[in-house]
Amino acid sequence: MRDIILEMRGITKTFPGVKALSNVNLKVAEGEIHALCGENGAGKSTLMKVLSGVYPHGSYEGDILFKGNVCEFKDIKQSEDLGIVIIHQELALIPYLSIAENIFLGNEQNNRGIINWNETTIKTKELLKTVGLDESPATKVIELGVGKQQLVEIAKALSKQVKLLILDEPTAALNEDDSENLLDLILELKNQGITSIIISHKLNEIKKVADSVTILRDGRTIQTMDMVKDEVTEDVIIKGMVGRDLTNRYPERVPKIGDKIFEVKNWEASHPQQEDRKVLEQINMHIRKGEIVGIAGLMGAGRTELAMSIFGRSYGKHIKGQLFLHGKEVHLNSISDAIEHGVAYVTEDRKHYGLILMDDIKRNISLTSLKKLSRRGVINEQEEVLVAEEYRKKLNIKTPGILQKTMNLSGGNQQKVVLSKWIYAQPEVLILDEPTRGIDVGAKYEIYSIVNQLADEGKGILFISSELPEILGMCDRIYVMSEGRITGEVNREDATQEVLMKSMTRGRG
Template sequence: MTTAILEMRKITKTFPGVKALENVNLRVQEGEIHALIGENGAGKSTLMKVLSGVYPHGTYEGDILFKDEVCEFKDIKQSENKGIVIIHQELALVPQLTIAENIFLGNEQARRGIINWNETIVRTRELLQLVGLNESPNTPIAEIGVGKQQLVEIAKAISKQVKLLILDEPTAALNEDDSENLLNLLLEFKKQGITSVLISHKLNEITRVADSITILRDGKSIETLDMKKDNVTEDRIIKGMVGRELTNRYPEHTPRLGDLFFEVNNWNVYHPVLADRKVIDNCSFEVRRGEIVGIAGLMGSGRTELAMSLFGQSYGRRISGEIRKDGKQLHLKSITQAIKEGIAYVTEDRKEYGLILNEDIKRNTTLAAMNKISKWFVINDNQEIIVAEDFRKKLNIKAPSILQKTGNLSGGNQQKVVLSKWIFSGPDLLILDEPTRGIDVGAKYEIYSIINELADSGKGILMISSELPELLGMCDRIYVMSEGRFTGEIERENATQEALMRLMTKSRGKIQDEHHN
């Protein structure tokens, strides 16, 4: 009979105006992969922060038992000393430091106060190989994307003597291949006797690797399912999460395509640091009013770099090419100019670039278009309140009031605030970069509905996503990128995951050969 490595009993955690957890129970068996799932705001991350000491003993009610010992962690260091290591959804890396320095920050490979850099580099290479990240240990964190940064976080976590590994949305920023490598890594850890708690909204991952599942809903533990005994399916999990059947993952939508209004021709972008490295190579595409256009590609294909370079040249150097809107050529040298010309960009990293987390919903909602609620540089507070309250209702943002800090909201509700901000700016073209990353199925459906409504109002949507089913379920047309180039364009009726993957994995050499032939 297996024994429990962890028991959390009647955990209750309250924030001002919000009861995040109410009498939650969690029991994790030693050596298993235990999935913790629920909608955004269900309390998953809060529960794990209680466990790891981020929320110290005394700030919550209930008991924690680890290996039958009552634990009262005052900080994260105490929980790590017991072998409990958590990888948070919010990345905690120092951009200016290298990968090696970040991995061993606070856990330096040193003797008598002197760091052994040879040992640090060798150990870092081993860890990077383990997580499937092909980067130099000396690469600064600022020079790699959010997906690779997540892998560095995982390498940092497994560098410690871990007995219970907690992963909060570890594959949210990863492509399919990297996600697969990580899941295989968890299974390998399991063979080595390491217990894992996996928080994920990707149900196919849960059903593949989890031994048991605990479902949270509205801050309460609903049930724990044994994957083998209870014949668990994705539909069964969804019903537990949302309290109802969710038969269609994507809302039905009939596109109302208008005139061609946005064109990009022969777009080229060079790396901001490596002067000779061409990141975007001669890309051209177009968007019609009312059209949802997808961009598919593996990590490193240049999707985000393309979007950011178009948005007021917020990425890259030596940018060349042509942008036309309604036949008029645009020269967008800044984000302010892009916004004035009716272009909005919802970033893939909402916490770092999309929101001011210590500001409230009200201020974040109006941030991109403050001229609309101000006169002579003075903000009209009443008007700002009306605007923010209107978006809170329209987008169903779950918060006690518009004065709630966005940092205290769930991922799904934070994303709705970001969407509110850019919708309020009144764009004609809305660029969505991973719009549902780290969001549960219920909140995804709501955001898909918002996207469809925006398209129906005549706006053009450019949608980047690592989830191929999402692109297939939402887009009228899909462009595919590989190594900084477009390798194909597929209409909705001809689009399949296989066709997209074939174009996503096409190398630059093959593209050039086909061009010459």
């Protein structure tokens, strides 16, 4: 039996009005990959922030034992000095510094206070080789894709002589290839004796790499299982996470599809910086009333670019083509134009573009529809409160109250606030770009139900997703994109992953 490297006993953490963790216990064996599962808001990230010193000793109850010794971390540096390193979901790299500068930031290789750049470069090359990243140490981080940035974060952790590596949703923003490479690297680090804790909503990834899994629900430990001895399945994990069986991942729906509501004809757009490079060419598509239309495609296919260029020309240069609403041509030259014509866009990046994180739920919900709540430029705050309360209940937003800052909500509940904002705007066409990214299975089901309800009300839904099972499970008709073009159109009954993938990999030639 392997030695226990980490034990957390009776961890309780309270925020104003919310008990985030209640008597949580966790044991991690040395040299294993231990998965931490739970719905959004279950307390996974909070527990890891307690462990790493983000929440210092004294701000929580309970004990942390690392290699048998009681630890009382006052900050992150103290935990890192012992070899406990956390990589957060939002990467903490400085974009305009080089890879080498980022890796050794705060841990500079120096002689008497003067940085030894030669030693820094040599060590950086060694670390990059370890994580399989073929880049110059002088490359600025801003020039790297998200997958490579994630590898830089791991190299940075290795530079701190990591013994316990904590990865919070490491593949949430990665495509399939980058995700596979990262998981292979985590397995390789295990072979080198590094213990890992991985937080993930992607159950197939947990099955691939984890030796053990601990499930949290509502801030409590539900169970810990050995992935081999206990014959753990995805259904077992889901039941532990949500407290019930999810026999069907996608809610049933009988489509009530009506007349054509929105149409895009001969749509083209160029890259905003490289104006001679076309990112969208000859896009022709339509959505009917009550129809959920999917857009599938690999990373870089142009799905988000298409959505944003339609939504008030918020992406691209030299945009050409026509948009029709109920058969009449419309000109959506700004986001305000799009909203006024009943076109809404739920962005894939809710934290940066979908919400004002420092503001409360109430203000975020009312933000796109202040005209409806104001008279002569003065907002009716009482009505604003009533609207926010209505949507809090309707979309089951888990929060102590509508004055809670959105930054304190879980990912699933943040997404419900974004949806509330746009539903209250009463759009006729709703574009959903990766609406369930980084969200657990229970919250996904709730969002799917909301989307189905909007379609039943006669809205036209454009549903963009990187997850093919989600596209197949939710959409009535599917467009496939590759290299800025539509390369296929498939009805639900004819759609399979193989059919979609064939069109997704079809180039311009």
